[in-house]
Amino acid sequence: MFLVALFCALVFHVGSASLSDGDDGVDRMDGDIAGMPITLQANDKPSVCSKMCDSNPQCVCWAYCKANCSGDPSAPLCYLKDKLMPQSLNPCRVSGVKNATLLPYAFKPLPTGAVKPQGWLKEQLQIQADGLSGHLALFWIDVANSSWIGGKGDTGLHERTPYWLNGFVPLSYQLDEPSLQAQVHKYVDYILEHQSSDGWLGPEDDKDGNMYWSKFPMMLALLQYHEVNSSDTRILPAVMKFLHTARQKMFTVPLSGWSQYRWEDMVLSVHWLLENGNTGEEQFLWDLAEQAKQQGFDWKGYYEGNDFPTGSASSLSMANHGVNVGQSLKSGAVWYRQSKDDADRNSSYQRVERLFKYHGLASGTFGADEHLAGNMPSRGTELCTVVEGMFSFETLFAVIGDPMFAEQAEKMCYNALPATLTPDMWAHQYLQEVNEANAVHIDHHVWASDGPDSILYGLEPNYGCCTGNFNQGWPKFVSHIFLQSPDGGLILSMIAPCVVTAMTSDGSKQMVSVDTMYPWDGGVSITAQSSSPFPLYVRIPSWATGTSATINGGKPQMVEAGQLFKVQCSGTTKVMLNINMTLRVERRFNQAASIYKGPLLYGLEIGENYTALRSYDFNSKDYQITNTTPWNYALQLDDDKHPEMNLEFMYRGLQSDQPPFSITGSPAMIKAKGRLLPDWQLDLGSAAAPPASPVTSNQPVEDITLLPFGATELRIGEIPTLKPTGREG
Template sequence: MYVYLSVLFMMHYWLLLILFIGWNNYIHEMCHALNLMQFQQSTMKRKQPVSFLAIYFLLLIGIAKCDWNDGNVGVDRPGGDFPGMPVPLNTSDENHVHACAELCQKTTGCVAWAFVQPFCSSSNSTQPPECYLKSSKTSQKLDPCRISGVITAGLKPPKFYPLPLGTIKPGGWIKQQLQIQANGLSGHLPLFWPDVENSSWIGGTADVGLHERAPYWLNGFVPLAYQLNDPDLISMAERYIMYIISHQSEDGWLGKDDSKDGNSYWSKYHVMFVLRMYYEATGNETVFPVMYKFLHCAYKRMFSTPFGTTWSGARWQDLVLTLHWLLDNHPNGEEQFLWDMAELVQQQGFNWKGFYSDPNFPKEPVAAATLFTHGVNNGQAIKSGGVWYRQSGNQSDWDSSYQRMEVLDKYHGQASGIFSCDEHLAGLMPSRGTELCTVVEAMYSYEVLFGIHGDPLFAERAEQIGYNALPATITSDMWAHQYLQQDNEINAMHLDDHIWTHDGPDSIIYGLAPNYGCCTANFNQGWPKLLQNAVMISPDNSTITFAILAPLTVTLGETTLTVETDYPFGDTVTITGSCSKEMKNVNIRVPSWAEGATLSWGSVPPTPVPAGKLFQTSCNSVAVEMTLTIPFKTRVTRRFNNSASIYRGPLLYGLQLEEDFKVLKTYEFQSKDYQITTSSPWNYAIHLTNDSNPDEDLKFQNVGLQSGVPPFSIKGAPSKITATGRLVDWGLLHNAADAPPTSPVSSNNKDTPITLIPFGATDLRIAELPTYN
């Protein structure tokens, strides 16, 4: 009796649905329902039975599968029609939408199509189903009587995909860094900082305006919690995530809807990241209806409220990343919608490719600031060409990834691997400064680009920034950070007369939220995202790639591999474990500076491996034991005014200065604002006889990692370089170190022993030094 009533109820329900929304809309809706059921049946951790009766009923009425041919319901692409349009469709066709799409596929020169639904409105109540074939992909337009689509082979696969959150666990020194971060600001912001504790995202009254700070924090805190597998941190993250999910508005919007302009979309980009990562870590499929409901709401809103010149428009590539992730992993029968929304997002977003190829690209510090010259926007835009290449297939998009890196390095590059931006692009002078948000966003951009391009160049740059610029702008206990860091930094204090142009007087102090609170929330993604993207997998799941060298364990099905290393403080990287039958190869990145590196595996003796490449070995169904030995050599790079920057391995070294801390303000827990000054002389030139053989003048000493002491600290610095220096005529400019005098310099002062330590271990330093010989 129960089964009979259930069947009867379902038949009446679906019949009414067909009559109400029309057959093709019905096909579309049922397509999504079937995909959702199939998706629920195959989730990675929760496998709940789906009603067999429901699936049987859907199959019974003729829905075989859902694909691109279902089109984007309610959207037209006016114009671009072939002559003689429309084409009347055969009324005997079971699915007119598919018939229209397939007709376009079979017609030479057809790149898009639009289907007119019969009986959709009083104006076409007797109109037969019609199909428009198009020779160009015209702009999208909302139209409730149309279904449209484009002819595409889908996204171009990246060279490598990042692994789901939770498959990579930290070890060694990087686990210590993550634990320090959790014990510092990251784990305490929701306990006392209003913009997270009392965020509007959980019903509070803080985090107003762009509503970006809680999403920023979650974007780093969620991976941190699951990488450490800490129940308390996970519970804290889930409190925010569940509130966001349960308070989604009826129309699909997420969070406060108090800004009706183009900026309103931006903060949701990170919420999408958070929901993606939460699903990867837990398998909780409740995120998908939430994500799709929001995306449909935002998509419709974009037609009446486009991005314009806003943060949303500048940072469009971050939303496209989520749309592409859904296309790759959970299209849910909405391939054409996801494709179309990504296209609309890109069209409304900033033309970064044009900005970087413009002959008028800023080559000097920016005075007339725009959102195009904003540092964080550029940090995020580094990846937009590569991201869009997957959809456009345009070689110029592919090439632009390299061009952006080259242009930023040429005109604004800093020794730590990042580019200068004291809010806006600031030139090559090492005292101008770089915003912390730019550091973590540039890191993530280069991590993404490595996955898309597979070029070790991008992974190496992410690593360089992560192992130098990131720790150099945060105290070793991670309770305080700067807004701006400087490669040549001789004080960190309130300065009314300052060398930077666009930020306030507190920009270089260390504290809770100096100058502006965005970096307080956003710095949290730096270390967790670096770890999350350290290992990637090929599209055919046959090759695992170690892109960022760090101690970790990766578990993927029956493949478990552990990396044991002190790198970047040590020169060996050992990988042990076992591979599944499906995992055929292991790639390991050999740094570009590692001339003479060798790899030994199994019984094979050490074999030379090329620098700057991914070196591949087989691992199919065998135990893995390999060791990469990397010669750490001291290197000199000439920079601003021919000054010298000293590197050894992946680390930049800076002149060590005495650091005197003074507490300016005390908050809850261990949070404080500090000024840091030095009594040390800083205006040294360093003695260098021969750049190509710096060991003549620079003596390296390895102290080693100290148990329980942060490696990125003066006390815990695992290595140092001793050298000879002379004080030179080098003064101040607006209370900062002036530009280094052009090398070589002359000085009659006496030779003095000086010490350089890893840049990331310092709070004050000189990293671009004039030279004498």
């Protein structure tokens, strides 16, 4: 009974000290260096043991045995260990880890709200706010009547309101819109005011290891809220109190299910607190992150091992689940900051290479119609997978600093994200297809396990998780456009119209504005202002060979593609970039061609007919979309190295009162020629795999149009090509 009482008391005592004071109530058994234990003086505190570990080259972690505690010796003991041993609860022990400091970000993310969208990007976020995002709290049961605010919605995983807030918090502050912020305050106030006495946040009706999962996106939302409301003193104590009770539970009910496979999102929040929280409980936070990693799924082993599918997954396991995989891409980099093990960093490259080799799609995402599905372009990708993949690549760039990661995030954002939303953002799909000939109810379908409504556009087709989770896509993209460099500068990581305001360590204010019609056009005007000199780094896309820059009206200079271009700014500095956007061809499934200009994938325009199937409140409807023009064309493309021989790019700029990601509002298009392929038909309701290129057809040559992939609801993005016979038609 004595030990039970002591263990219960740990709820209030574990993690109440800084690094040198250790983690009270936590032991690290075994792994002792020879000659242990060391007997200490009667009044020696755990910090003495910590200092002994610091001065011993062999020591990795330490454990302090309290004197006169449950039969222990009358003097405290110190155990130094040469291995990082697992944690266990013991009220008579205090333990700690040597060098428990995180590696710095390569490029540090700026606080939420530091980057404000401008131009077409601000219009895009306003469309999101005027669509589902700004109305879910007014009518969708899983937000409006959520269990997080005492209602009956968002049952089960309790993830939909946290998903929504994780994107809606930054959206409301990036737009500086009080009505949206009022919605945020309502939810944050209720959640904090109804935190349980033991610290638990939100509903508490799960008793297994899956109960932690929904709290991960909620913590991300609350910490973003704190970044724009730092004077609100409720947030950090509430999150810390929750983490204390969560950790207590984790000793007896370890992570399982979604929690186990998404542990990196918990670690992200814990690391944020380690760097920004000033909690005085650094060892507790360090140990909690370590505990989450140890209980979490071994993603590094999965990507390196034989269980990773090299085609459509035969096992519908949690490891093969597309959203889990999208989130896992960042887990090695997230953990690298704590492990300091280059193998974790390097694993990020291996994951990306292997995933996109076997499952990559032309739109920048990967095939996962619930589970990994290979790279056939009519297999689907879940919207949650798109936004989680984007956030992973944004995080990878911040941690590692390789421009390829920012480029991939940008590619997903400008192609896969808008392609699965209607232009007014009142409806979305659960699954999108690169080759999408229609968007209808299909009972017998090509995707493996999702339901027949998965490619409809609507409020919550198939399953409602994406209705909550899509909200983070554009706002998180905005938050990561600029980051801070370790030399006091700023990094323009992804190109879009915006303005950023940042402060240097000496209190100088930096302001940089970007004016551009990128991704449709390569002209970028950058104006930097500061009272103190600072470096500005601009990511030049890897495909942009021949790009030039002009600084303060000087002579144009060529800049290297795939690198960060450095500009030393002082006072007011003006940079004009001319990003060279040549037409490019990428051969994909069955040698089908994907056509790119700049970061944009262009797909065959297909006539679209909307039919409303169900209506909800406001402008929310479920739609099926059928094609009104043929989709089964082969493209005339005589030379992949010179696609301009057959393709004519046309830029017309923004269209009045039309969203840029729409058929009627797209600023750009490509005119081409093709022939119908009558034998290429539907298979299981979707476009069959494209026939192996080159193909022949006796049909007449026709004029066809290619539109930016993200401007379409129906399209063919991987197009078979005709056998070259010289220019026809």
